[in-house]
Amino acid sequence: xxxxxxxxxxxxxxxxxxxxxxxxxxxxxxxxxxxxxxxxxxxxxxxxxxxxxxxxxxxxxxxxxxxxxxxxxxxxxxxxxxxxxxxxxxxxxxxxxxxxxxxxxxxxxxxxxxxxxxxxxxxxxxxxxxxxxxxxxxxxxxxxxxxxxxxxxxxxxxxxxxxxxxxxxxxxxxxxxxxxxxxxxxxxxxxxxxxxxxxxxxxxxxxxxxxxxxxxxxxxxxxxxxxxxxxxxxxxxxxxxxxxxxxxxxxxxxxxxxxxxxxxxxxxxxxxxxxxxxxxxxxxxxxxxxxxxxxxxxxxxxxxxxxxxxxxxxxxxxxxxxxxx
Numbered sequence: 001x002x003x004x005x006x007x008x009x010x011x012x013x014x015x016x017x018x019x020x021x022x023x024x025x026x027x028x029x030x031x032x033x034x035x036x037x038x039x040x041x042x043x044x045x046x047x048x049x050x051x052x053x054x055x056x057x058x059x060x061x062x063x064x065x066x067x068x069x070x071x072x073x074x075x076x077x078x079x080x081x082x083x084x085x086x087x088x089x090x091x092x093x094x095x096x097x098x099x100x101x102x103x104x105x106x107x108x109x110x111x112x113x114x115x116x117x118x119x120x121x122x123x124x125x126x127x128x129x130x131x132x133x134x135x136x137x138x139x140x141x142x143x144x145x146x147x148x149x150x151x152x153x154x155x156x157x158x159x160x161x162x163x164x165x166x167x168x169x170x171x172x173x174x175x176x177x178x179x180x181x182x183x184x185x186x187x188x189x190x191x192x193x194x195x196x197x198x199x200x201x202x203x204x205x206x207x208x209x210x211x212x213x214x215x216x217x218x219x220x221x222x223x224x225x226x227x228x229x230x231x232x233x234x235x236x237x238x239x240x241x242x243x244x245x246x247x248x249x250x251x252x253x254x255x256x257x258x259x260x261x262x263x264x265x266x267x268x269x270x271x272x273x274x275x276x277x278x279x280x281x282x283x284x285x286x287x288x289x290x291x292x293x294x295x296x297x298x299x300x301x302x303x304x305x306x307x308x309x310x311x312x313x314x315x316x317x318x319x320x321x322x323x324x325x
Contacts, residue, residue, distance in 0.1 A: 020200050
């Protein structure tokens with residue numbers, strides 16, 4: 001597991017972040033799901049398909065984060081399983097992956113329900129023959145599963161959003177009988193500024209920073225003009241670093257980061273490095289010119305540059321091309 005995957009998984013496990021993501025996607029920022037009503041579920045789910053000669057073949061799938069929401073609707077209790085998958089890279093088979101996980105969770109519910117019936121000591125309701133064979137009774141119901149894929153990449157998501165997009169060319173008559181499944185995707189480049197504003201946590205700053213990370217001028221303006229960037233929690237700043245390679249310094253012991261200062265420090269360090277590189281190249285230019293005047297062979301000068309200034313063959317050759325008169 002890469003650094004970004006580790007950071008985002010731990011971040012999304014926090015109930016307030018999990019709730020914020022689903023409130024943004026499902027309810028456009030309205031605070032319907034509250035963190036205290038979320039109960040974490042075991043993220044190991046098992047399905048047992050049938051193999052050769054009906055031999056069971058256990059398969060394990062691990063979801064990044066799975067939580068359950070208990071909500072009241074029309075005076076009765078409704079249960080919804082909410083799940084999130086974190087992606088740092090574009091997953092070109094995301095519809096299959098997400099569909100499989102949802103099916104596994106639903107199959108798990110059927111299995112648990114059947115097991116509950118077998119263990120029940122209540123005899124006032126006897127199952128019909130069909131109910132007994134299936135293990136799932138006529139009145140049983142499943143908890144709906146909602147999966148959101150949260151993409152933390154700076155590149156535009158160009159992968160398929162549905163199973164139908166993944167099928168090979170076929171006629172509409174055939175396609176209408178095939179299964180379809182559409183993923184629910186949160187991707188920085190596909191979010192408008194108003195949609196990003198619907199986040200209440202530092203997911204807002206994470207998504208906005210990643211969205212504009214390729215446009216340095218716009219990013220600088222956003223960070224400079226939005227007050228929330230002056231106090232970004234450490235976990236969010238680390239995700240931004242890992243997702244965009246920004247190399248912001250995050251001091252140990254500090255729980256928040258002023259990103260305006262952090263970005264300025266990166267700029268100052270870049271200016272210094274540029275000055276040093278320019279100065280070093282000037283020294284190399286002088287050495288090449290002087291060696292040429294002394295009649296030193298071109299290959300000897302190139303070898304000396306590689307040894308004295310720790311340049312590889314290609315770098316030394318490029319310097320010779322530029323400064324050898």
